[in-house]
Amino acid sequence: MIRLIVGRLLFMVPAALLIITFLFALFHLIPGDPAVMLAGDNAPRSVVDGIREAYGFDQPLHIQYGRYMAKVLQGDLGISNYTRDPVVNSVIPRIINTAQLAFLSMLFAMVVSLLLGCVSAMYWNRPLDKIVTIVSLLGICTPVFVTGLLAIYFFSIYLDWLPISGMSSWRHFILPVITLGAFQAAVLTRMVRSCMVDALGKDYITTARAKGAPELLVVFKHALRNALLPIVTLFGLGLGHTLGGSVVTETIFNWPGLGRLMVNSILTRDLPITQGSIFFFAMIFILVNLIVDLVYAWVDPRIRYD
Amino acid sequence: MDFFRRYKRDKVGIVFGALLVLLYAVALTAHWITPADPMAVNLREVFSPPSSAHWLGTDQFGRDVLSRVILATQVTVRVTSAACLFAVLTGVPIGMFVGYRGGWVEAIAMRLTDMLLIFPIIMLAIVIVVVAGPTETGVVVALGLAQAPTFIRIARGVTLAAKEELYVEAAIAAGSGWPHILVRHIWPNISTPIIVQATLTLPVFVLNASALSYLGLGVQPPTPEWGQMLNEAKDHLITSPYLIVGPAAALVVFVLSANLVGDVVQETLNPKLKKRK
Amino acid sequence: MGAAEPLIEVKDLKVHFHTEDGVARAVDGVDFAIAPERTLGVVGESGCGKSVTARAVMGLIDAPGRIVQGEILLRRQSQVVDISKLDPRGREIRGIRGNEIAMIFQEPMTSLNPVFKIGDQIVEAILLHDRIGRREARERAVDLLAAVGIPLPRQRFEQFPHQLSGGMRQRAMIAMAMSCNPRLLIADEPTTALDVTIQAQVMDLMNALRRDFNTAIMFITHDLGVIAGMADDVVVMYLGRIVESAPVREIFHHPKHPYTRGLMGSIPSLADWGARRLTAIEGVVPSPFAERQGCGFAPRCPHAMEICRTRDPGLEDVAPGHAAACFLHRAAP
Ligand SMILES: Nc1ncnc2c1ncn2[C@@H]1O[C@H](COP(=O)(O)OP(=O)(O)O)[C@@H](O)[C@H]1O
Ligand code: SF4
Ligand SMILES: [Mg+2]
Numbered sequence: 001m002i003r004l005i006v007g008r009l010l011f012m013v014p015a016a017l018l019i020i021t022f023l024f025a026l027f028h029l030i031p032g033d034p035a036v037m038l039a040g041d042n043a044p045r046s047v048v049d050g051i052r053e054a055y056g057f058d059q060p061l062h063i064q065y066g067r068y069m070a071k072v073l074q075g076d077l078g079i080s081n082y083t084r085d086p087v088v089n090s091v092i093p094r095i096i097n098t099a100q101l102a103f104l105s106m107l108f109a110m111v112v113s114l115l116l117g118c119v120s121a122m123y124w125n126r127p128l129d130k131i132v133t134i135v136s137l138l139g140i141c142t143p144v145f146v147t148g149l150l151a152i153y154f155f156s157i158y159l160d161w162l163p164i165s166g167m168s169s170w171r172h173f174i175l176p177v178i179t180l181g182a183f184q185a186a187v188l189t190r191m192v193r194s195c196m197v198d199a200l201g202k203d204y205i206t207t208a209r210a211k212g213a214p215e216l217l218v219v220f221k222h223a224l225r226n227a228l229l230p231i232v233t234l235f236g237l238g239l240g241h242t243l244g245g246s247v248v249t250e251t252i253f254n255w256p257g258l259g260r261l262m263v264n265s266i267l268t269r270d271l272p273i274t275q276g277s278i279f280f281f282a283m284i285f286i287l288v289n290l291i292v293d294l295v296y297a298w299v300d301p302r303i304r305y306d
Numbered sequence: 307m308d309f310f311r312r313y314k315r316d317k318v319g320i321v322f323g324a325l326l327v328l329l330y331a332v333a334l335t336a337h338w339i340t341p342a343d344p345m346a347v348n349l350r351e352v353f354s355p356p357s358s359a360h361w362l363g364t365d366q367f368g369r370d371v372l373s374r375v376i377l378a379t380q381v382t383v384r385v386t387s388a389a390c391l392f393a394v395l396t397g398v399p400i401g402m403f404v405g406y407r408g409g410w411v412e413a414i415a416m417r418l419t420d421m422l423l424i425f426p427i428i429m430l431a432i433v434i435v436v437v438a439g440p441t442e443t444g445v446v447v448a449l450g451l452a453q454a455p456t457f458i459r460i461a462r463g464v465t466l467a468a469k470e471e472l473y474v475e476a477a478i479a480a481g482s483g484w485p486h487i488l489v490r491h492i493w494p495n496i497s498t499p500i501i502v503q504a505t506l507t508l509p510v511f512v513l514n515a516s517a518l519s520y521l522g523l524g525v526q527p528p529t530p531e532w533g534q535m536l537n538e539a540k541d542h543l544i545t546s547p548y549l550i551v552g553p554a555a556a557l558v559v560f561v562l563s564a565n566l567v568g569d570v571v572q573e574t575l576n577p578k579l580k581k582r583k
Numbered sequence: 584m585g586a587a588e589p590l591i592e593v594k595d596l597k598v599h600f601h602t603e604d605g606v607a608r609a610v611d612g613v614d615f616a617i618a619p620e621r622t623l624g625v626v627g628e629s630g631c632g633k634s635v636t637a638r639a640v641m642g643l644i645d646a647p648g649r650i651v652q653g654e655i656l657l658r659r660q661s662q663v664v665d666i667s668k669l670d671p672r673g674r675e676i677r678g679i680r681g682n683e684i685a686m687i688f689q690e691p692m693t694s695l696n697p698v699f700k701i702g703d704q705i706v707e708a709i710l711l712h713d714r715i716g717r718r719e720a721r722e723r724a725v726d727l728l729a730a731v732g733i734p735l736p737r738q739r740f741e742q743f744p745h746q747l748s749g750g751m752r753q754r755a756m757i758a759m760a761m762s763c764n765p766r767l768l769i770a771d772e773p774t775t776a777l778d779v780t781i782q783a784q785v786m787d788l789m790n791a792l793r794r795d796f797n798t799a800i801m802f803i804t805h806d807l808g809v810i811a812g813m814a815d816d817v818v819v820m821y822l823g824r825i826v827e828s829a830p831v832r833e834i835f836h837h838p839k840h841p842y843t844r845g846l847m848g849s850i851p852s853l854a855d856w857g858a859r860r861l862t863a864i865e866g867v868v869p870s871p872f873a874e875r876q877g878c879g880f881a882p883r884c885p886h887a888m889e890i891c892r893t894r895d896p897g898l899e900d901v902a903p904g905h906a907a908a909c910f911l912h913r914a915a916p
Contacts, residue, residue: 015421138562141509141558142558142561143558145516145520145536149536149543149554150554153547153550157543202693203694206688206694210685211680211681211711211759212711212712214674225698226696226697240426244429247428247521251521263523266432285424285429286424289424300698302743302745
């Protein structure tokens, strides 16, 4: 177990280096003069030349690469073209906002999908199961921005119950969390159901029934505890997808998160911010993946006790 | 042909298969069947609600929404087909090659692929759009590359399995070169799983293409696209909520049909899956 | 059969599976009875409906299967329950399962829940039926583990199934089954999945339990050889029906039905145990989907006659306590 943790943590190092390399490559992959990109489209020549020198864009590539790597490793991701603030300063608070949104949405999705998935599997092929299946199918076919628009229209405009955008009170959380969470819930319900149907077909379930265990115990203890192994992985992937979906959700609800920052920076060609948000998103994904692996190992006694 | 005979047994498959075919037909004939010019600006007729003249109303430039939804169907079909093709054409050869080659090349390639697979498609696509630019080609490249790892995995898996087959081993022993073996002996095994995967990922392509345009990183105005139309409609949600009806419904119906058809295709080719459901 | 009132009595049981491909008549009219403390051997090739019969007795038939006919009578001191009429998820059948009737299965590798400790799984079985404390249940579980010959029971209690060998797991399953002192133990091919040497050990254990616990046993196997030293009575099943039933000595010394004789011929000696197939009988078990016409064994029977293909022989006595379903043993067909 310890070896697994250490191994996984060590895996993060090459991954991070790879990502930094990619960010460096972005300067040169994007068509155009990197100095102009950093200075902004309308910057005067003198500023552009200053930046070229300061960033060493006139130097050979490997020297530039070394310098960039060194700077990123010291926590310096450059400064924004517009606010002229260090990228790190504008990114960090955004991460917290995105984390809140993603975490709450995922919580919502996990609770809903576990409940619906288990109930559906328990009533396999009966009317209740069919209803859940159809609803979750509709859910995975409705993109977040459609749900979001419908939710805004119905709850904010038509009923005037909830605010449309921003995140200044708990009421602001409701629509974004449900919009983002509902899609994930639909995806996960289908998967939880199929994991549970699988688990309920196993021999040890017959053994549990043969003991005289009541059906609720069979489903929620014997089957669920086993289905939890694949479900944990699914939830981990789900968390990743929730983070991905947060980009769109944040744009719909004007949520001041990392996703909207990234999209805006791309639209306004603020490359340092784009790089910074990509970097942090990537690190978050790798971290989430790591945590999922560890939780998985912890849930599975075959790994935990060997 | 056996495939179609068995596919036909599934009612859901027939209904939504027909719907999907209809959507593709609409896409192919879009230029002839739009009731009005989807691009024609008419500033005297902005924001007119649905009527017999404009079934889905008109937008902020007085353009006929129904016509734009129809043209957007074509755009979506074009973009997603191209992206899917791109993903197959990049992913499959790489997967086949590394699977065949084995050794450290395979180890490294699969490590990288696994790493890419932990990122959501939309994130990969956005990053690629940063490089490729927010244009139709950019979206095709972005979605294609973002999905390529899936196809790499599958192509590699099938290649590994095929390599164990006697006739392939015999061909290798007989000294056939690797291009010959890959094309003649391994490719025939790959086509079915690739087609299944492609149908299964079609809805993913559609969802992500429209998400990119919703974010403004995809197909650019004035070319209509469902996601982008919804983004514009959002600004007028209070005054003209009917603007979201057309693009939202088209998008959901397309994704729903694609999803169900994908499921049925997979079950038809692999009947064991059905028992599970 | 023994003179005592039977503990369990199965009458004309039919269990059908309604599947997409048609109706599988897995069990198609089966009668037998087991007296207290007796062991009934149930023999037949794979697919002939042994497991489905056993599950029916446990009330464990689930969709798409259904008990379409018959009775399964469990006799208690003062009353008789018909298990076939109980709700398979209801409270009453749950009070019987694991308590009055317990079952062990063919696959020790998959029959224990991989994510719970061995001991806890036995404790659960105890606590489901007996109102005793956890501590006491743990002690009983450890004693049971010792009783089924598991060394270091206290350590084993804390282990997970994957840490035990197949033989040890089957012993743990037996411990779990015996945990509430069942009146009937159903053993569905308990040794089939095990190595030869382990098989012998588990058989010895079952024999010892039979003596020590005075439990009636329904012992299912596809292997007549296994039953010789174990059963009091034997029923031979083919295609969802009983084709011969007799006390064990009678079956071995005077087998009547050609199918039983075929099985005799295919008792594997230890040397070719690995094959395990009943190769002496030509052909394979026909599909249970097919409509039955005449004797079910006719297509494979070396003695098949004209009448066999048109009329159903039916199970009839050929000697006192010995019945066979075959026209060869009728006075005047
Ligand atoms: N869950 C099921 N669905 C459909 N058919 C089944 C199912 N379980 C058993 N059967 C049918 O019942 C027949 C008898 O099975 P079984 O009792 O397991 O045989 P065995 O004698 O090997 O234990 C099988 O041939 C199969 O056709
Ligand atoms: S009834 Fe006829 S076919 Fe059936 S077992 Fe007897 S002899 Fe063979
Ligand atoms: Mg069986």
